[in-house]
Amino acid sequence: MSAITLAQQGIEALDKRDYADALALLDKAINQGTNSPAWLLARAQAHYQLKDYEATLSDTALAYHSAFERANGDTRRHLITAQYRRSTAYFQLGRYADSDCCAKWSMLLAEGRPVSENDGVEKKVDEAGRYTVTYEEGLADKENQPNYGLGGHASQSPAGLGETGFKREWARAYTWRSQVLARLQALPIDDPGRFVNVTKIPPKPDTKKPAKTVEKKIERAPPASPGGPVEKPPVTPGSVPDEKLKLRSDFYQSNQDVTVSVFCKNIKKEDLVIEFGENHVRISPLPREEAPYVKPGDREATSTFILADTIDPSGSSWTATPRKVELKLKKAVPGHKWRAWAEEKIGSVDVGAATPTSTSDAQPSAAQAPVAAPALAPAPAPAPVAAQAPVYPTSSKKGPKNWEKMGEDEVADDDEAGDVNAFFKKIFKSGTPEQQRAMMKSFTESNGTALSTDWDDVGSRKVETVTDGGFVPKKFES
Incomplete structure (x- = not known):
């Protein structure tokens, strides 16, 4: 060829x-x-x-x-x-x-x-x-x-x-x-x-192919012998330096979130346990190409990422494919720009108490008997509670305002009543695409009488017009 x-x-x-x-x-x-x-x-x-x-x-x-x-x-x-x-x-x-x-x-x-x-x-x-x-x-x-x-x-x-x-x-x-x-x-x-130890024009290698590469190839495919195939010596725990075990990652950020991709082959989503803390993320078990012996429970199966800034664990989430884990970290300080996202440490490094974001983060105490659990996966979003209406952020001195109960038992402050449209524009602008779709759909279908940011609630149904307070909607007839 x-x-x-x-x-x-x-x-x-x-x-x-x-x-x-x-x-x-x-x-x-x-x-x-x-x-x-x-x-x-x-x-x-x-x-x-x-x-x-x-x-x-x-x-x-x-x-x-x-x-x-x-x-x-x-x-x-x-x-x-x-x-x-x-x-x-x-x-x-x-x-x-x-x-x-x-x-x-x-x-x-x-x-x-x-x-x-x-x-x-x-x-x-x-x-x-x-x-x-x-x-x-x-x-x-x-x-x-x-x-x-x-x-x-x-x-x-x-x-x-x-x-x-x-x-x-x-x-x-x-x-x-x-x-x-x-x-x-x-x-x-x-x-x-x-310290700088490099020159602009690199020294020209003596050979087209480095000797190290040849050695690695021999390790991967040892020559056959009369007694049968030669087995590679087993790789034992602790024999691979931590630097070689660290994973490749990439990230980008918005004002509210930092989205991270951690790359690793042969990931089993159903086995993953991901723990979010205010200043760290811990992932386990991770298969390591450099350490083929790795199994759940080995030190090398765990990576602890020490975050460059703080996050809101309850608002963070994750997904996984066989080749990468994607983390969505909610910034504790919205609008603050992160210069880096984290430093990876091999093993379960003690960084203080973590705040679980799903049942997969919870660990039984020593006094508890172990209980068999189903395969772990990202926890689904909590079901909406009918009795509790959405509460939106506000600059009011009285704290968050429940806009759906406006007029029932409270009166809006002057600063809140001054420009309601501007307030809702601010919510829409800072919302996720999913929240924006929910707001548009609920407002349009309800003839301006209802507003929701929960797409799981309004995405699959028609939002009816709210008729409380004596208002009776009428269809337009030409």
Whole structure:
């Protein structure tokens, strides 16, 4: 099979997230003697997903030199991607200063700056050698953000016009830097991750394929022997460093919530127990690729995430698929921007009492006999109580106002009666899409006599007109 066919199959496997197959196919393609930068970068991505970060760095360095030597229309794109992948690998290795330098170089290349420019990024250190760029400086570093170009190549637009064609690549590196610098800022002052040990042009590897990768491949598929297949030595509890057990995650946020994706293969939703506390989230059991012995109850089956800020546990929730756990964390202080979301600790770390959000969080005390329970899953939303009407937030000195009982036994304050429409607009604007749909449906169908934010209540029925107080609705007749 030709190298091109093998490489195409490898990239297709990479797109399907079959990283082991992608690595094997790309190995064969590259070993036929073609140092294609695109193939090397694809193999680097496969190494990264398989958590072989040293091999990732080796392939990105080789891709960088190969792209530079070829000097064709795709060279700059390959150089930009190589610097970005260097950044992500250094991040996983705890070398956060090096990671930010590479992300910055990726941005500069996307801006159309000269490849060989001595920009001094790695020299921004103090007298002790600690990297001095701050999180705030990273956020403000948008002066030379490029616009979309005509065809995706820097050569098609003169440098300095802001149209290099690499806006997406620039935005990717810029966004990634916020995560890197947030982690860097949280490090102790003398942590090794604060020191720069990287150069703009990576040293060229001696071989196309790092020796470490070959060793790993041998471990995965040991040679057969006359006595039968050779078994790999068993992996025992505690033999895998915590850093290798940590999971990849991503997050985004709104004024009210932080939504987090925690990636892990072969998750069984029915077995998960997720505990929300004001300053932590604990998830168990988690299967670990690096520790195949893991089972419920093992230390390595649990991750405790120490949150960067506080949450409202009762308003937080979760869902799960076989490949990830998604957390929706309700901010304790709405509108406050989180710079990072959490630091992962392996095991059940003691962080104080947690506030359960579902029956799956409750743990029996020592005095209680264990009781068999059904498979655990996210608790359903509590059923609406007919006797209790919704209570909406208010700035009134008397506290929350029950608007459905307005006029029965109380009189609105002047500040509340002044602009009711503005108040309801504020509720609508701050509500979730589901709450907004509920408000629109209930208000329209009831002819303006009822308002609800509970979609579970009004979504499947017609909201009738409220006729209390002597009001009799009449249909319009032409």
